[in-house]
Amino acid sequence: xxxxxxxxxxxxxxxxxxxxxxxxxxxxxxxxxxxxxxxxxxxxxxxxxxxxxxxxxxxxxxxxxxxxxxxxxxxxxxxxxxxxxxxxxxxxxxxxxxxxxxxxxxxxxxxxxxxxxxxxxxxxxxxxxxxxxxxxxxxxxxxxxxxxxxxxxxxxxxxxxxxxxxxxxxxxxxxxxxxxxxxxxxxxxxxxxxxxxxxxxxxxxxxxxxxxxxxxxxxxxxxxxxxxxxxxxxxxxxxxxxxxxxxxx
Amino acid sequence: xxxxxxxxxxxxxxxxxxxxxxxxxxxxxxxxxxxxxxxxxxxxxxxxxxxxxxxxxxxxxxxxxxxxxxxxxxxxxxxxxxxxxxxxxxxxxxxxxxxxxxxxxxxxxxxxxxxxxxxxxxxxxxxxxxxxxxxxxxxxxxxxxxxxxxxxxxxxxxxxxxxxxxxxxxxxxxxxxxxxxxxxxxxxxxxxxxxxxxxxxxxxxxxxxxxxxxxxxxxxxxxxxxxxxxxxxxxxxxxxxxxxxxxxx
Numbered sequence: 001x002x003x004x005x006x007x008x009x010x011x012x013x014x015x016x017x018x019x020x021x022x023x024x025x026x027x028x029x030x031x032x033x034x035x036x037x038x039x040x041x042x043x044x045x046x047x048x049x050x051x052x053x054x055x056x057x058x059x060x061x062x063x064x065x066x067x068x069x070x071x072x073x074x075x076x077x078x079x080x081x082x083x084x085x086x087x088x089x090x091x092x093x094x095x096x097x098x099x100x101x102x103x104x105x106x107x108x109x110x111x112x113x114x115x116x117x118x119x120x121x122x123x124x125x126x127x128x129x130x131x132x133x134x135x136x137x138x139x140x141x142x143x144x145x146x147x148x149x150x151x152x153x154x155x156x157x158x159x160x161x162x163x164x165x166x167x168x169x170x171x172x173x174x175x176x177x178x179x180x181x182x183x184x185x186x187x188x189x190x191x192x193x194x195x196x197x198x199x200x201x202x203x204x205x206x207x208x209x210x211x212x213x214x215x216x217x218x219x220x221x222x223x224x225x226x227x228x229x230x231x232x233x234x235x236x237x238x239x240x241x242x243x244x245x246x247x248x249x
Numbered sequence: 250x251x252x253x254x255x256x257x258x259x260x261x262x263x264x265x266x267x268x269x270x271x272x273x274x275x276x277x278x279x280x281x282x283x284x285x286x287x288x289x290x291x292x293x294x295x296x297x298x299x300x301x302x303x304x305x306x307x308x309x310x311x312x313x314x315x316x317x318x319x320x321x322x323x324x325x326x327x328x329x330x331x332x333x334x335x336x337x338x339x340x341x342x343x344x345x346x347x348x349x350x351x352x353x354x355x356x357x358x359x360x361x362x363x364x365x366x367x368x369x370x371x372x373x374x375x376x377x378x379x380x381x382x383x384x385x386x387x388x389x390x391x392x393x394x395x396x397x398x399x400x401x402x403x404x405x406x407x408x409x410x411x412x413x414x415x416x417x418x419x420x421x422x423x424x425x426x427x428x429x430x431x432x433x434x435x436x437x438x439x440x441x442x443x444x445x446x447x448x449x450x451x452x453x454x455x456x457x458x459x460x461x462x463x464x465x466x467x468x469x470x471x472x473x474x475x476x477x478x479x480x481x482x483x484x485x486x487x488x489x490x491x492x493x494x495x496x497x498x
Contacts, residue, residue: 008449015448019368019369020369052449057445057446074443079494079496080496083496083498086498119268120268120269120270187497187498188495188497189496190493191494191495192491192492192493193464193491193492193494194464194487194491195444195463195464196306196462196487197304197462199264200257200301211446213444214444215442215443215464238444238445239445241443242441242442242443243443244439244440244441244442245439245440245442246437246438246439247329247332247437247438247440248437249332249335249336249435249437
């Protein structure tokens, strides 16, 4: 194994202190001068080490505040919860809502409705022809007033055009119930999960710190005739979310 | 909305060309000089734009080769496949193996077996006391000879100490069958999924390009008495993997 440089050694020590919990969420790291003194290294070495930890999403740095260990305790989403909510008479359930409420936190959202030509990954899942439009409900979801994630649900235009889905206010009973009333209950979900770095627009909208990837969660809902009737694309900042599935034999 | 700078405009144009497929995987971007000429911008502006695309994982840059659009077509993992493989008499199935073989690609792996004090996220899932050891089988998996992902399976020491799990060679029938023979068949899985930036060690081991996050996939297997008997931690470079679950009502 290659010998590590001075700044890698320093980064490694600080990383261990963070992972072990010695430096917990919100803890302030020693100042640059302190680290220079205690580790007998140059200011440049200290800065390289701190920048590395920032890139890994372990700390955030702000003028005057110094370097702070980030709170990495994320919200746990359970995509299977929504399935239970589809049963006749069951209350509306949505993985994110359930998770937020379970922690006693306050959820709010900003909703916009548009008719758009969806991105390729959505168009192919809705089996649209090239250039076909779809209805999209774009939601920015905030927890305790802070932007938390985005959830954009796309629907075939001919199915939802005259329904509550075409109007901006929150749909009290949930879009799934509306689809049901329109004769298209969802019987099957296909969930695709991947991660990537955010686009500049996402960084700005979600107020992401540098070095924070996003998890993309795409759920496609099929009706009993196996027609895709909804594609929901969630963009989940990776430092704030985990996803859990439970499988039984 | 804030007006974007020159380099953001250029990055945005190139990004659209990549997402639309106009510049497909493996395509070469115009040279810096060409971009300066066609967009009437400075070399610095071109470099800032290209660096942004690199950070987003859309292109890779190499001396002399120029800037290449990365192949973002990832391998699709189906974690539910392993469940089918647990049935009596069923052939061994593993999400990753199945996915690789389905594409006609060649899988190889490097296996090491160690007794270690596992990281906190594993120890708590195995319900170990602080400082307790576990057996770990560390695997680096290669596809067509290239490092692809890592999969480390942790087992309670007292259960697997004298079994095939304690020895480095690949276990032909799979570790799940060995656990079964030891009286601990897995009846239930809990899967946790999140993403983060790689550690420097992971970047090196998996030969990651700059700006590539990793997806962490942790599967905990429980025996019929709800005792956790295996915690498998996979580190999946985000540009090479997607995860798919299918749910039925």
